[in-house]
Amino acid sequence: MPIEVELIASTPDAARIVAAAAKICYSPSGAVDILDGLDTDKTVSFLKMLRKSGHLSPFEHVSFTFAAEGISRVATHQLVRHRLASYSQQSQRYVSMSGQTCIVPPSVLKNNKAYELFMKQVEESWNCYKELVDLGISKEDARFVLPHGTETRLVLTMNARELNHFFSLRLCKRSQWEIRELARKMLILAREAAPEIFDLAGPSCVVEGVCKEVHSCNEPYENMEKMLSE
Amino acid sequence: MPIEVELIASTPDAARIVAAAAKICYSPSGAVDILDGLDTDKTVSFLKMLRKSGHLSPFEHVSFTFAAEGISRVATHQLVRHRLASYSQQSQRYVSMSGQTCIVPPSVLKNNKAYELFMKQVEESWNCYKELVDLGISKEDARFVLPHGTETRLVLTMNARELNHFFSLRLCKRSQWEIRELARKMLILAREAAPEIFDLAGPSCVVEGVCKEVHSCNEPYENMEKMLSE
Amino acid sequence: MPIEVELIASTPDAARIVAAAAKICYSPSGAVDILDGLDTDKTVSFLKMLRKSGHLSPFEHVSFTFAAEGISRVATHQLVRHRLASYSQQSQRYVSMSGQTCIVPPSVLKNNKAYELFMKQVEESWNCYKELVDLGISKEDARFVLPHGTETRLVLTMNARELNHFFSLRLCKRSQWEIRELARKMLILAREAAPEIFDLAGPSCVVEGVCKEVHSCNEPYENMEKMLSE
Amino acid sequence: MPIEVELIASTPDAARIVAAAAKICYSPSGAVDILDGLDTDKTVSFLKMLRKSGHLSPFEHVSFTFAAEGISRVATHQLVRHRLASYSQQSQRYVSMSGQTCIVPPSVLKNNKAYELFMKQVEESWNCYKELVDLGISKEDARFVLPHGTETRLVLTMNARELNHFFSLRLCKRSQWEIRELARKMLILAREAAPEIFDLAGPSCVVEGVCKEVHSCNEPYENMEKMLSE
Numbered sequence: 053m054p055i056e057v058e059l060i061a062s063t064p065d066a067a068r069i070v071a072a073a074a075k076i077c078y079s080p081s082g083a084v085d086i087l088d089g090l091d092t093d094k095t096v097s098f099l100k101m102l103r104k105s106g107h108l109s110p111f112e113h114v115s116f117t118f119a120a121e122g123i124s125r126v127a128t129h130q131l132v133r134h135r136l137a138s139y140s141q142q143s144q145r146y147v148s149m150s151g152q153t154c155i156v157p158p159s160v161l162k163n164n165k166a167y168e169l170f171m172k173q174v175e176e177s178w179n180c181y182k183e184l185v186d187l188g189i190s191k192e193d194a195r196f197v198l199p200h201g202t203e204t205r206l207v208l209t210m211n212a213r214e215l216n217h218f219f220s221l222r223l224c225k226r227s228q229w230e231i232r233e234l235a236r237k238m239l240i241l242a243r244e245a246a247p248e249i250f251d252l253a254g255p256s257c258v259v260e261g262v263c264k265e266v267h268s269c270n271e272p273y274e275n276m277e278k279m280l281s282e
Numbered sequence: 283m284p285i286e287v288e289l290i291a292s293t294p295d296a297a298r299i300v301a302a303a304a305k306i307c308y309s310p311s312g313a314v315d316i317l318d319g320l321d322t323d324k325t326v327s328f329l330k331m332l333r334k335s336g337h338l339s340p341f342e343h344v345s346f347t348f349a350a351e352g353i354s355r356v357a358t359h360q361l362v363r364h365r366l367a368s369y370s371q372q373s374q375r376y377v378s379m380s381g382q383t384c385i386v387p388p389s390v391l392k393n394n395k396a397y398e399l400f401m402k403q404v405e406e407s408w409n410c411y412k413e414l415v416d417l418g419i420s421k422e423d424a425r426f427v428l429p430h431g432t433e434t435r436l437v438l439t440m441n442a443r444e445l446n447h448f449f450s451l452r453l454c455k456r457s458q459w460e461i462r463e464l465a466r467k468m469l470i471l472a473r474e475a476a477p478e479i480f481d482l483a484g485p486s487c488v489v490e491g492v493c494k495e496v497h498s499c500n501e502p503y504e505n506m507e508k509m510l511s512e
Numbered sequence: 513m514p515i516e517v518e519l520i521a522s523t524p525d526a527a528r529i530v531a532a533a534a535k536i537c538y539s540p541s542g543a544v545d546i547l548d549g550l551d552t553d554k555t556v557s558f559l560k561m562l563r564k565s566g567h568l569s570p571f572e573h574v575s576f577t578f579a580a581e582g583i584s585r586v587a588t589h590q591l592v593r594h595r596l597a598s599y600s601q602q603s604q605r606y607v608s609m610s611g612q613t614c615i616v617p618p619s620v621l622k623n624n625k626a627y628e629l630f631m632k633q634v635e636e637s638w639n640c641y642k643e644l645v646d647l648g649i650s651k652e653d654a655r656f657v658l659p660h661g662t663e664t665r666l667v668l669t670m671n672a673r674e675l676n677h678f679f680s681l682r683l684c685k686r687s688q689w690e691i692r693e694l695a696r697k698m699l700i701l702a703r704e705a706a707p708e709i710f711d712l713a714g715p716s717c718v719v720e721g722v723c724k725e726v727h728s729c730n731e732p733y734e735n736m737e738k739m740l741s742e
Numbered sequence: 743m744p745i746e747v748e749l750i751a752s753t754p755d756a757a758r759i760v761a762a763a764a765k766i767c768y769s770p771s772g773a774v775d776i777l778d779g780l781d782t783d784k785t786v787s788f789l790k791m792l793r794k795s796g797h798l799s800p801f802e803h804v805s806f807t808f809a810a811e812g813i814s815r816v817a818t819h820q821l822v823r824h825r826l827a828s829y830s831q832q833s834q835r836y837v838s839m840s841g842q843t844c845i846v847p848p849s850v851l852k853n854n855k856a857y858e859l860f861m862k863q864v865e866e867s868w869n870c871y872k873e874l875v876d877l878g879i880s881k882e883d884a885r886f887v888l889p890h891g892t893e894t895r896l897v898l899t900m901n902a903r904e905l906n907h908f909f910s911l912r913l914c915k916r917s918q919w920e921i922r923e924l925a926r927k928m929l930i931l932a933r934e935a936a937p938e939i940f941d942l943a944g945p946s947c948v949v950e951g952v953c954k955e956v957h958s959c960n961e962p963y964e965n966m967e968k969m970l971s972e
Contacts (some may be wrong), residue, residue: 055360056312058313058314060299060302060313060314060317060530061294061295061296061299061343061344062293063291063292063293063345063347064291064294065291066291066316068292069291069347070436072290072349073370073437074370075372076349076370076371076375076435076436076437077370077376077527078376078377079372079377080372080377080378082286082349082351083288083351083435083437084288084290084349086300087290087342104956105956105957106955106956109368109369109370112369112439113291113347113368113370113437113439115293115345115441117293117299117303117343117344117730118935119302119306119312119313119314120390121312121313121672124379125589125660126604126656127653128589129585129588129592131588132592132593133592133599134587135595135596136344136595138339138342139339139503139593140303140304140306140307140339140340140343142306142307142309142310143307143308144586144660146307146308147308147309147310148310152321154656154657155656157649157653157656157713158654159649159650159653160644160649160653160656163402163647163648163649165647166644166647166648166649169643169644169647170639170640170644170656170657171655172640173636173637173640176633176636177637177659179659180629180632180633181631183629184620184626184629184630187623187626187629188623188626189617189619189620189623189626190619192688193617193619193620195586195588195615195660196584196615196616196617196620196630196659196660196661197614197630197633197634197637197659197660197661198659198660199293199637199656199657199658199659199660200585200604200655200657200658200659200660200662201655201656201657202610202660205306205307205312205313207302207306207313207343209342209343209441211306211345211368211439220412227736228605229651231323265796266794266795267795270495280386290941331856334726335726335727336725336726353817354886355890356834356885358819358888359815359818359819359822360821360825363822363829365825365826366825369823374816374890375830375918376778384886385877385886386886387883388887389879389880389883390874390879390883390886393878393879394876394878395877396877396878396879396950399870399873399874399877400870400874400887400953401888402870403866403867403887404887406863406866407863407867407887407889410860410862410863412804412892413859414850414856414859414860417853417855417856417859418853418856419847419850419856420849422918423847423849423850425816425890425891426814426816426844426845426846426847426850426860426889426890427844427863427867427889427890427891428889428890428892429867429886429887429888429889430815430834430885430886430887430888430889430890430892431885431886431887432890458835458882495566496564496565496566497565509964516772518773518774519770520759520762520773520774520777521753521754521755521756521759521803521804522753523751523752523753523805523807524751526751526753528808529750529751532750532809532897533807533830533897534830536809536830536831536832536895536896536897537830537831537833537836538833538836538837539832539837540832540837540838542746542809542811542895543750543809543811543895543897544748544750544809545750547750550753569828569829569830572828572899573751573807573828573830573897573899574751574807575753575805575901577753577759577763577803577804579766579772579773579774581772581773587799598799598802598803598901600763600764600766600767600799600800600803601766601767602766602767602769602770603768606767606768607768607769607770608770620865664802665766665772665773666766667762667763667766667773667800667803669802669803671805671828671899684945711932
C-alpha cells in the first residue's frame with residue numbers, strides 16, 4: 053500500500069503574501085498597498101532573490117496542511133522530530149488497530165523469501181494483539197507487540213520556510229525511503245498550490261547543483277524533474 | 283493616529299480543518315472522509331468540546347496573517363516576545379524615518395499640557411534625526427534619538443492556538459493599552475474569518491467568567507461584546 | 513526491565529539564576545548585583561510567588577538533561593511530541609537491534625497467559641528480524657517487524673518551565689503508564705538537583721488541590737509524596 | 743558606556759555532554775557508559791566531525807546564560823527576534839527610567855558636532871519624560887518620548903546550537919554594530935566556558951574561509967582572533 057497524501061489546506065495567494073511581507077521590511081508603504089502593486093512576474097523574481105539572499109523569514113507567513121495515510125509509525129517517529137510543525141496523529145490508545153496493515157518496505161517486496169517471512173510475522177503479530185485484547189489487556193498495552201511498521205494516519209502543517217528545510221533534508225537519497233516518499237508527494241502537491249514558492253526545492257544537489265553531504269551518495273539528482281518522477 | 287489592522291491571509295474553511303485534524307486522532311477513518319462528513323453544526327459543538335477538554339493542538343493547523351500600521355516600537359518590542367509567531371517588520375536601518383510619526387498615548391491626548399510637551403519633544407527628535415543624517419550619521423545610528431513611540435509597520439502570522447493564547451494575555455485590562463488595542467482589532471477580524479474558532483476568546487474574566495490574575499484589575503469585562511466594543 | 517533514568521547535566525545554582533532573571537524585570541539593578549543579594553530563603557519564597565502569578569518565563573533559563581534507558585519506542589514516539597525540548601535517540605537505522613529487548617507492560621506481567629503469548633510473539637519477531645537481515649534486508653527495513661514496544665535509549669533536555677508543563681500533563685493518572693513512570697523518575701531527580709524549583713509539580717490534583725481534567729480519573733493524588741512513591 | 747556582558751550560568755562539562763548525546767544515536771551503549779569513556783582529545787575531534795557533518799542537534803543539550811547591561815532597546819528589539827532563546831528584560835512599565843542613559847553610537851562619538859546635538863537631544867528627552875511623569879502621565883506612557891537608544895538590561899539564554907547560529911549571523915560585519923559587539927563579548931565568554939564547542943564560530947568568512955553573503959562587505963575577517971580582538 054503506497055503512501056497517500058492530500059493537501060487539505062493552504063494559505064491562498066501564498067506567493068504574493070510572502071512577497072508583501074518581505075517588502076514591508078524595506079518600504080515606507082503599508083502591506084495592503086504593496087500587495088496591490090504585486091503582479092506575478094515581479095513576485096516570482098522577487099522570491100527568487102529572497103531565497104538567494106537567505107532572507108527566509110517571510111516564507112513563514114504561509115502554511116500548508118497535508119493529510120497522509122499508508123505511512124508507518126517508523127516513519128512518523130522520525131517525522132515528528134521536526135519541531136517547527138504541527139501534527140495530529142491517529143492514536144493507538146483509542147483506536148482499535150484491527151483494520152490496520154503493516155507497511156512493507158520495497159526491499160522486502162522484491163525478495164520473495166523475505167516477503168513471505170515478513171507477512172507471516174505481521175499476521176502473527178495481529179493475531180497476538182487480538183488474543184491479548186481478548187484476555188483483557190487494554191489496546192494501549194496490547195499494541196506493544198504490533199510491528200513497528202504498522203500503518204498510521206496523520207495531519208501535518210508546516211509553513212513554507214520549514215517545508216523547504218524539510219525538503220532539503222528528506223528528499224536527499226540518504227534519507228529513509230518512506231519519509232522521502234512522503235516528502236516527494238508533499239512537494240508535488242505544494243508546487244501545484246504555490247509554484248512560485250516551490251519552483252526550486254530539495255537537497256543541495258538539486259538546488260545548488262552540488263552535493264554538500266559529508267557522506268555523499270555519489271548519485272546526485274540531475275534535476276528537480278528527475279527527483280519528482282522517481 | 284489609531285492602529286490600523288487588516289487580515290491579509292488566513293486558512294480557508296478553518297473550523298472544519300481543525301475539526302478534521304482533531305477527529306483523526308480518535309477515528310479509524312482518513313482525514314478526507316472525515317472532512318466530507320463535517321457540517322457546520324457538528325463542527326461548532328465539536329470545537330467547543332475540544333477547547334473545554336484542553337485538546338488544543340489541532341488549532342495549530344490554521345493560521346491568520348495580519349498587517350498592522352500605526353503601532354509604536356514600544357508595542358512591537360513587546361509583541362515580538364511571543365515566539366510562536368512569524369514577523370516581518372519595517373526596518374529602521376533601511377527605511378528613512380522622515381515620513382513617520384510618533385504614537386501618542388491616550389493619557390497624553392487627554393492632557394493639554396502633556397500633549398504640548400510631548401509633541402514639541404517629538405518634533406525636536408525628528409529635527410535632530412535629520413540634522414544627524416545631514417552630518418553624515420547613518421540612518422541606523424541617527425535613529426537612536428528617535429522617540430521610542432515611533433510608528434512602525436509589520437506583518438504577523440499566528441496559528442489559532444497561539445492567537446487564543448495571545449488574546450487571553452493581551453486583552454486583559456492589565457495589558458499595555460496599545461498591544462491590547464492591537465489584540466482587540468485582531469480578534470474582531472479573526473472572528474469574521476472563523477467565527478466557530480473565535481466565538482469565545484479573551485482573558486479569563488470573559489472566557490471562564492472569573493478573573494484568574496493574582497493582581498486583578500477588579501473590573502472584569504462583563505462579556506465578550508463589551509470587551510470588543512470598548 | 514524498569515526504566516532507568518539519570519540526570520547527566522543541569523544548570524548549577526538553578527533557583528538563584530531563575531530568581532535573578534525574574535528580578536531584573538522589575539529592578540533598576542543589574543543581574544550580578546541581584547544574584548549577590550539573593551539568599552536561599554528569599555529565593556524560595558520569591559519563586560513560589562512567581563509561579564503563583566504565572567510569570568513563568570524566568571524558569572526557561574535553567575535546563576536539565578536526562579539519559580533514559582529501558583523505555584519503549586511506543587513511549588518515545590509520544591515523548592518527542594513535546595517540541596520545546598531537545599532529543600538524541602538511539603537510531604534503529606544504524607544500531608543493530610540484536611541486544612535489545614521489548615518493554616513488557618505491567619498489565620501483561622500480571623497476566624500469566626498474556627505474558628506467555630507476549631513473550632513468544634516478541635521472540636518470534638526477533639527471529640524474523642535476524643532472518644530478514646540474513647536474507648540481505650537492511651537493518652532499517654527489517655525493523656518494520658520488530659515489536660513497537662522495543663527498547664530504546666535517549667538523552668533529553670528540557671528547561672524548567674517546560675519540565676513543569678511536562679510534569680503537569682504526564683504525571684496525571686490518565687497518562688500512558690510508561691511515560692508517566694519516566695516523568696516520575698525525572699521529577700525525583702530534578703527535585704534533588706533543584707528542590708526550590710520543583711518543590712511543587714505535577715497534575716492539578718497535586719499542585720492546585722483540585723482535578724481540572726474534563727474526564728477525571730476520580731482518584732486524585734492526595735499529595736506529592738504519594739505521587740512520587742507510587 | 744560600553745556593553746557589559748557576564749556569563750552567569752552554563753551547563754558544566756558541556757563538551758562531553760554534547761559528545762555523549764551524539765554518540766547515543768549510533769551506539770548500543772547507554773549515555774553513562776559513553777560519558778565515562780570520553781576523554782578530552784576524543785571529544786574535541788568528535789565535536790569537530792559532528793559540526794562538519796551537520797549533525798547539530800546534540801549541541802542543543804547545553805545552554806549558556808548571559809547578563810547584559812549598557813545595551814540599547816534598538817539592539818534588544820532585534821535581539822529578541824531570535825525565537826529559540828529565553829529572555830528576561832528590564833521593564834519600562836515598572837522601572838523608573840530616571841537613572842538610565844542613552845547608548846551613543848561610535849559614529850556619533852567620533853563626530854563632535856553630531857555628539858553635541860545627540861547629547862542635547864537625549865537630555866531634553868529625559869527632561870520631557872520627567873515632566874510628563876510629574877503631570878501624572880504613567881511611566882509606561884511617558885517612555886514614548888524616550889530615545890530609542892535608551893539603555894536596557896537583560897538576561898538571555900541560548901543553547902549551543904542556537905548560539906552558533908547567532909554568532910554566524912551577528913558577528914558578520916554587515917550586522918548592526920551594537921548587536922555585533924554583544925555577540926563578540928558573548929563568544930569570548932562562551933569560549934572560556936566551553937572551548938571545545940566554540941573553537942570555531944562566526945560568519946562564513948571565519949568558519950568556512952569564504953564569504954557566503956550575497957551583498958558582501960568585501961572585507962572578510964582573516965581569522966577568528968582578528969574578529970574577537972576588534
